[in-house]
Amino acid sequence: MSREFIIPQKVITGKNAVESAEAIFKSSGTKAFIVTGPHVVQLECFKKITDMLKKLGISYAVFSGITGEPDDKMIDEGLKMFIAENCDFLIGIGGGSPLDSIKAIGALSVSGGRISDYMGKNITVTLPAMIAIPTTAGTGSEATKFTVITDSEKGIKMLLKGDNLIPNAAIIDPEFSASSPRSVTASTGLDALTHAVESYTSRLAQPLTDSAAISAVKRIFKYLPRAYKDGNDMETRSEMAIAAFEAGMAINNASVTIVHGMSRPIGALFHVPHGLSNAMLLEKCMRFAVSGAPERFAELAKAIGCADPADDTLTAANKFADALGKICSVCEVPTLKKYGINKQEFFEKIDKMAEDALESGSPGNTIRTVTKEDIKAIYRSLWD
Numbered sequence: 001m002s003r004e005f006i007i008p009q010k011v012i013t014g015k016n017a018v019e020s021a022e023a024i025f026k027s028s029g030t031k032a033f034i035v036t037g038p039h040v041v042q043l044e045c046f047k048k049i050t051d052m053l054k055k056l057g058i059s060y061a062v063f064s065g066i067t068g069e070p071d072d073k074m075i076d077e078g079l080k081m082f083i084a085e086n087c088d089f090l091i092g093i094g095g096g097s098p099l100d101s102i103k104a105i106g107a108l109s110v111s112g113g114r115i116s117d118y119m120g121k122n123i124t125v126t127l128p129a130m131i132a133i134p135t136t137a138g139t140g141s142e143a144t145k146f147t148v149i150t151d152s153e154k155g156i157k158m159l160l161k162g163d164n165l166i167p168n169a170a171i172i173d174p175e176f177s178a179s180s181p182r183s184v185t186a187s188t189g190l191d192a193l194t195h196a197v198e199s200y201t202s203r204l205a206q207p208l209t210d211s212a213a214i215s216a217v218k219r220i221f222k223y224l225p226r227a228y229k230d231g232n233d234m235e236t237r238s239e240m241a242i243a244a245f246e247a248g249m250a251i252n253n254a255s256v257t258i259v260h261g262m263s264r265p266i267g268a269l270f271h272v273p274h275g276l277s278n279a280m281l282l283e284k285c286m287r288f289a290v291s292g293a294p295e296r297f298a299e300l301a302k303a304i305g306c307a308d309p310a311d312d313t314l315t316a317a318n319k320f321a322d323a324l325g326k327i328c329s330v331c332e333v334p335t336l337k338k339y340g341i342n343k344q345e346f347f348e349k350i351d352k353m354a355e356d357a358l359e360s361g362s363p364g365n366t367i368r369t370v371t372k373e374d375i376k377a378i379y380r381s382l383w384d
Contacts, residue, residue: 003206005253008132008143010169013242017173018048018133024169025056028129029089032060033082035102036093037067040135045176046093049133061085066098069157069267069274071150072115075104082109089129092167095188096139096274099132103147103165106130116151116158123162132167135176137227137240138188138275140195140248142170150268156356157264166252172245174238182228185240186331189224191275192216192244193327194282198257199250201289201296202365209254212246214303219243221304221323225330258370259285261362262378265353270341279333283325284378290317292368297321336382343383350379 012021025032032053040046041064053060063078082090082105092102104115106127111118132142141147145165149158180188196216199209220243227236262285263277272280290297297317301307306323307316336346354375357363363370 003208003253005206005208006145006163006166007249007252008167008170011172011245012169013172013245014238015173015175017171018052021169021171022052022056024131024171025052025058028131028168029087030058031085031087032058032089032091033085033087033105034060034062034091034093035066035078035098035105036062036064037098038064040064040094040098043135043179045135045173045179049091049093061087066094066101068097069148069150070097070101070104071152073152075101075108075115075149078105079108089131091131091133093133093135095134095136095184096141096191099134099139099141099167100147100149102130102132102167103127104149104160107160107162107165115149115160118160119151119158123160123165125164127164130167131169131171133171133173133176134241134244136180136184136188137174137177137237137244138191140192140244140251142167142172143245143248144252146252148264148274155268157268159264159360159362170245172241174234174241177237177241178231178234180231182231185231186224186228186333187273187275187279188244189220189227189240190279190282190328190331190333192240192247193220193224193324194259194278195247195251195256196220196243197282197286197300197324198259199247199254200300201286201293201367202254202257203367204254204365206254209250213250213254214300216243216246216250217300218303219246221327224327228331255365256362257366258289258363258375261357261360262353262375264360265356268356269349269353270346272339272341276333279328279331280336280382281378282328283321284381286324287318287321288374288378289366289368290314290321292366296367346383347380350376353379
């Protein structure tokens with residue numbers, strides 16, 4: 001059976017990647033709409049990009065209103081400014097939030113309406129050119145056809161998709177992530193790990209996604225603990241940037257599974273950052289999935305060297321689940337309780353969270369059949 005594998009049209013990686021992207025900037029339009037957060041505008045990497053635009057004679061407007069994981073209100077504000085400034089292409093600079101936001105703003109600039117109108121629909125309109133420049137190594141949004149935007153009225157994270165949401169270009173300079181604090185390095189790195197593991201164990205996996213996913217898993221287990229320990233180690237920053245892109249390519253074509261389905265409701269209702277809520281769920285969700293295809297998890301165990309040659313398939317598979325728990329521990333992922341979430345309030349919302357998780361469609365990609373009761377049981381187990 002034939003399968004499609006979609007990636008951005010142009011990808012530039014490595015030190016001084018921005019300087020190598022002049023042709024991309026020049027061919028994208030005449031006025032850029034830069035979408036970012038208030039912290040990034042203070043960084044040297046932001047100045048490097050605006051200096052490049054000035055050098056090329058490209059005017060720009062800056063929207064720094066992405067103050068957290070994007071919601072419909074932020075997108076509406078950005079859209080109004082995009083239209084008022086008469087911009088014709090978008091640049092997202094920052095973590096996954098600005099990168100997701102340029103996709104939503106771009107889509108609405110063409111289609112109109114509210115972002116919630118597109119939940120569950122395939123976005124097919126042709127968007128303005130988009131350039132994604134990540135400053136964290138984890139979300140992979142620079143490589144994907146997905147954007148996640150919170151519906152502030154309903155309290156749900158909307159997963160929106162469409163091939164035209166893939167940025168036209170991804171510019172990945174590992175030095176841009178050097179300023180990330182340890183907590184961001186951990187949460188985004190574990191987000192990338194979740195992408196890689198989920199895509200490898202997805203019902204939609206294919207040979208090309210398998211190659212990208214295994215490579216990402218191996219890089220992350222080797223380099224994330226080092227990056228967490230020493231953020232100035234540029235070898236680890238470079239390897240993690242590559243891993244994040246590999247994992248992004250993998251989920252773009254094989255999608256995510258149960259972890260993401262269950263993570264979004266936690267983020268929407270309890271305001272836990274996406275990568276962190278993924279990490280809180282990662283070991284338990286993957287241990288649940290093991291019985292659906294233990295050989296797939298065993299292959300991952302062998303890839304990172306945590307299984308013995310004499311181990312049977314199920315033993316090796318469970319050792320990989322153990323390894324997921326260990327790397328989360330190394331990166332000091334807190335429990336829900338330590339994060340400050342009230343147990344009673346959490347339990348009161350488990351039924352809604354389980355419904356929202358299933359409705360997202362992501363659990364259906366899991367290699368083991370997932371029911372609402374399974375999801376509720378995993379949510380409860382987070383307090384064990």
